[in-house]
Amino acid sequence: MTIREKGYTHWDGELKERRLPWWPITWLGIRLAFKKKYFKFIYFGSFIPAFVFLAGIYISERIEDFRYMIKGSTRILEVNPAYFKTYFTSDFLLFMMVMILVVSAAGLISDDLKYNSLQLYFSRPLEKRDYLIGKAAIIFFFLLLLTVVPGFLFIIFKLLFSGGFHFIASYPWLPFSVIVYSLLLTSFFCLYALFLSSLSKNRRYVSILIFAAYLFLDILFGFFYENFRKPAFALLSLKVNLQQLGAYIFKQKPAYPVPWYWSFLILLAICSLAYFVLRSKIKGVEVVK
Amino acid sequence: MIIELKDIHFNYGRIKALQGITLRLSEGAVGLLGPNGAGKSTLLRILLGFLAPQKGEGRVLGYDIRLEQSHIRRYVGYMPEDDCLIPGMDAVTFTAHFGELSGMPRQEAIKRAHDVLFYAGLGESRYRLLETYSAGMKQRLKLAQAIVHDPKLLFLDEPTSNLDPQGRKEILELIKDISSKKDIQVLISSHILTDIESVCSDVVILNKGQLAAQGKISELKQLHFRLYEVKIKGDGEGLVKKLKAMGYKVDETEDKLLKVYMPAEREILEFFRAAEEEQVQIRRFVRSQTSLEDLFAKAVGVD
Secondary structure, three states, rough: OHHHOOOOOOOOOOOOOOOOOOOHHHHHHHHHHHOOOHHHHHHHHHHHHHHHHHHHHHHHHHHHHHOOOOOOHHHHHHHHHHHHHHHHHHHHHOOOOOHHHHHHHHHHHHHHHOOOHHHHHHHHOOOOOHHHHHHHHHHHHHHHHHHHHHHHHHHHHHHHOOOOOOHHHOOOOOOHHHHHHHHHHHHHHHHHHHHHOOOOOHHHHHHHHHHHHHHHHHHHHHHHHHHOOHHHHHHHHHHHHHHHHHHOOOOOOOOOOOOOOHHHHHHHHHHHHHHHHHHOHHHHHHHOO | EEEEEEEEEEEOOOOEEEEEEEEEEEOOOEEEOOOOOOOOOHHHHHOOOOOOOOEEEEOOEEEOOOHHHHHHHOOOOEEOOOOOEEEEEHHHHHHHHHHHHHHOOOOHHHHHHHHHHHHHHOOOOOOOOOHHHOOOHHHHHHHHHHHHOOOOEEEEEEOOOOOOHHHHHHHHHHHHHHHHOOEEEEEEEEEEEEEHHHHOOOEEEEEEEEEEEEEEEEHHHHEEEEEEEEEOOOOOOOHHHHHOOOOOOEEEEOOOOOOEEEEEOHHHHHHHHHHHHOOOOEEEEEEEEOOOOHHHHHHHHHO
């Protein structure tokens, strides 16, 4: 007898309150991202700088063995906070992060708006907070793997290859800088992507928005800076603001003579705007139209 | 009592959406009817725990609608009217996902998803991408996700919309089967009155934010009026006027039949006396089965 012929049957188990009610959303989001076209290519391609920097750490400890390959100064191979700052604020890494958002994060909310799935989410024992945390955790997962994990691997490999704790004794604050900057970078990109994703029901528009806003503001900065030579125009660019903040956190000289807290305030303002827009756009009460 | 509401009021600004709704619903299938703007959606929002009433109190499955909304949603299944899906996944993943969100362990949710998809008639296509589903399949999918966690109370919003006659019949059979389980209460909001009549034993009719009628469909039909189909010979205008003056409601159909709604307190003999006085010959006098449509029209005050 088929299940259908047997009629409706009850489930024997007991529904339980989850400690992390948002976890199924995150887990599903991560699995779905890997099913997307080009995602694996872009994501694993984003790890290229991490491998290069890891190789750099190895070479820096065996500099005499590689002397014949290196012409000129070996200063760039000195592993110090500047080395970390170079990795974390590199144009390539930031660009690849934006590309990851374009492919994996654009549809996180816009698809739910388009296909009315918010109604289904909020008819479950799920608060607006849980829904947003679940979606944000997907972005956190991908971006933290690209920032905090390589950051710590750099430190561990440096300690292993140098055979002592001299490095960490010289820069005891470095692990905290890695954590703080990784979290700031990831939080900003997370709110940036979710905010834009909530603005449209069309995932393609959102993808274009995520990419175009990042690129356009950088071009705008370049245009004004080249013409007027005023460093304050650096505040126009998301990329430069993130780099200025990175320079401060890794105790390095910023590329533009603009106080780091201005960059921080601008990024904070964007995050606040994103948060309030998200709160107003995601409404559980829309469950019944 | 599965649903118990007492003097519920809810306003959207100046608009009074619900005014003093008092309801007590127990087992079985209940139809929720009302014209657009009657307050059905607001009532469902309150029952699902999305809105807290501004006045009044209530319990759904024993949980307070003001304070224990999350508990209510754990044990309630909801099938929305609109098509809902998550692109890029198959029906098993989709259904299991919502089972997990309701509090089922992952493995159990997957196992149960297979069962309910077979039950809803999607067994063969359960691994197909949801974007490729037809309108009828999406409707079945919504039902599957609503019952995956074995809810104690099921809200179905227009469950047969977008379905062909065969699909509609099958969905109604499934709903009948589910509601035949004594421990599952089904509340169906629909504009298709014949669907409500075929599945539900009870009905709640809302009109302008107020309760227009509530109770067993069979009793409500009896209670308000008796309907007769009458064919006459002669000038019926005088008879119609006289009957209306006596409190009858009379409609003339296209094939010259009179539909006479006789108030409960009136005697049949009075009708024949009126016909005799107006010198009208009665050719046919048949007791007609009142439909839910008649009841709905009377409750909300439209023809």
